[in-house]
Amino acid sequence: MHSSWKEVLSEEMEKPYFSHLMEKVGYLYQTDLIYPPQDKIFRALEIPYHEVKVLILGQDPYHGAGQANGLAFAVNTGIPTPSSLKNIFKEIKKEYGTAPLKADLINWADQGVLLLNSILTVRDKSPASHQKLGWQSFTDAIISALSKRERPLVFMLWGNQAKKKKDLIDGSRHLILETSHPSPLSVHQGFLGCNHFKLANGWIRNLNPPQEPIDWINS
Numbered sequence: 001m002h003s004s005w006k007e008v009l010s011e012e013m014e015k016p017y018f019s020h021l022m023e024k025v026g027y028l029y030q031t032d033l034i035y036p037p038q039d040k041i042f043r044a045l046e047i048p049y050h051e052v053k054v055l056i057l058g059q060d061p062y063h064g065a066g067q068a069n070g071l072a073f074a075v076n077t078g079i080p081t082p083s084s085l086k087n088i089f090k091e092i093k094k095e096y097g098t099a100p101l102k103a104d105l106i107n108w109a110d111q112g113v114l115l116l117n118s119i120l121t122v123r124d125k126s127p128a129s130h131q132k133l134g135w136q137s138f139t140d141a142i143i144s145a146l147s148k149r150e151r152p153l154v155f156m157l158w159g160n161q162a163k164k165k166k167d168l169i170d171g172s173r174h175l176i177l178e179t180s181h182p183s184p185l186s187v188h189q190g191f192l193g194c195n196h197f198k199l200a201n202g203w204i205r206n207l208n209p210p211q212e213p214i215d216w217i218n219s
Contacts, residue, residue, distance in 0.1 A: 001045035043070025053112035
């Protein structure tokens with residue numbers, strides 16, 4: 001992770017639960033098939049703390065071989081685009097008339113979009129298999145740290161699990177956008193037509209001082 005995050009999260013990372021979590025995760029990588037690759041667990045935090053413009057919160061990494069790369073919803077080039085990401089691209093096309101072509105979402109991250117999962121690891125073919133390890137305490141601390149930041153940002157909370165994090169965010173200072181998850185099971189319950197990507201950019205432009213909007217297309 002970027003050094004700025006190490007500073008912001010230093011007290012959190014000194015707590016006993018985090019040391020236990022790291023030991024347990026390290027052991028699981030030695031004994032099970034775990035995603036993403038171990039050196040990509042904290043990849044989302046490569047964005048400096050002060051440069052985050054938008055947080056998009058996922059649940060846990062993709063659990064298929066070669067899919068998870070450390071960025072929520074993203075997959076590496078050459079990997080078939082998962083259904084949830086297809087639906088995200090479908091919504092962007094509804095809003096802008098063009099869908100992104102690349103599923104790695106690196107361009108989003110480079111522009112300050114923090115693609116964070118609530119749970120940072122998963123066992124092969126076993127969704128939510130690491131939900132009881134303690135990751136949520138750590139990722140909640142990330143959300144809280146961003147909420148306390150002086151410069152406001154956009155929080156995109158998709159699905160019931162993400163919406164539960166709303167209480168961690170100061171809604172009087174930041175923009176909170178909520179809707180259903182983009183998975184095929186819930187995409188028609190509000191996600192398609194949510195207009196989140198345009199709403200986020202409009203809000204970012206109106207900040208004082210204004211910021212550069214996100215180019216959602218050229219991912």
